[in-house]
Amino acid sequence: MRRLSFIVLKLVLTLLILGCALWGAGFLSFRLAGATATAAAIGFGIAGLAGLVGIWTGEPRLPLGFAVLFVGLLSWWNGFQPSHQRDWIPELARLPTISREGDVLTVSNLRDFRWRTEEDYDQRWDTRRYDLSKITGADIYLSYWSGEAIAHLLVSFTFADTVPLTFSIEVRREKGEEWSALAGFFRSYEMAYVAADERDIVGLRTNARREDTRLFRINASPSQARDLLLAYVKDVDDLAARPRWYNTLTTNCTTVVYYLVGSVAPRWKFSLPLDPRVLLSGYLPGYLQQIGAVRQDIPLDELVRRARIGDKARALSLDDPDFSAKIREGVPAARP
Secondary structure (H helix, E strand, C coil), X not given: CHHHHHHHHHHHHHHHHHHHHHHHHHHHHHHCCXXXXXXXXXXXXXXXXXXXXXXXXXXXXXHHHHHHHHHHHHHHHHCCCCCCCCCEXXXXXXXXXXXXXXXXXXXXXXXXXXXXXXXXXXXXXXXXXXXXXXXXXXXXXXXXXXXCCEEEEEEEEEECCCCCEEEEEEEECECCCCCCCCHHHCCCCEEEEEEECHHHHHHHHHHHXXXXXXXXXXXXXXXXXXXXXXXXXXXXXXXHHCCCECECCCECCCHHHHHHHHHHHHHHCCCCCCCHHHCCHHXXXXXXXHCCCCCCCCCHHHHHHHHECHHHHHCCCCCCCCHHHHHCCCCCCCCC
16 A cells, blocks of 8 residues: 555656646746757756656655756746836737726726728727716627637627727737747736727727627626626726736636636626636637526527627728627527
């Protein structure tokens, strides 16, 4: 029995060292440049292999040496701090802030660009007011850009007296910086909120990028939508005050929304189970139907078919004041 326990311990330490070695090699690859990055990553990988040899040959100096090296790497990792002061791409140059007076929200730095292509657009930043007593519900958009498994999530709040207010959680890139999902694990990008008009944030995806964009009406009462919007307000202002790292796995366009919904769901007596589809965001419609957040009386395939709004959006001008109403035509309402 003692021998079995010793073998299990060795296996656990083996998996731990492998994980640390892979993480450290990836971190060095993305945080250093050129040949230095390659050499450092290979060297760290070799140190990890030496640690594994030590585990199985009874040479404790080897895994201990790797542990010291890994702790030093973590110290360097912890020294990286997010910042709002960088040379950002224009569409992410400003972060929204939101103030509240009674039932009135004032959103500053609301983005209202007009996109002809991703490179050709008119920049507009606006300040708008929204009356919480006029909120009617919440919708989500899923914009597919990399197959069926991955989609970008937008959350849009609807009002009786004005156009929707839409939020997007984005990778805040600097000018000349390219997006890499792998680099997103290693403190390479800050996170940004975008508060926008749908003609901007949806039109960018449907008209300029021609992505497959789908709209789902969420089964939320006005009071539930209000709760969620106020959770957004708090987090938007927290981010504006304190920069935050984006992380491909833990701090992205779906996991942050999952956290925000989870923060208010207890008041709704609403269950929000953790599910792989929270990470594989392209499959969110099935998850949302399972938990009752979207229509359950319509087969999922039919719901998805009727959710596609790309063709409707591309047939409209992004200057059309009725853009939001027209793209919702034919999309199933939140309740029968």
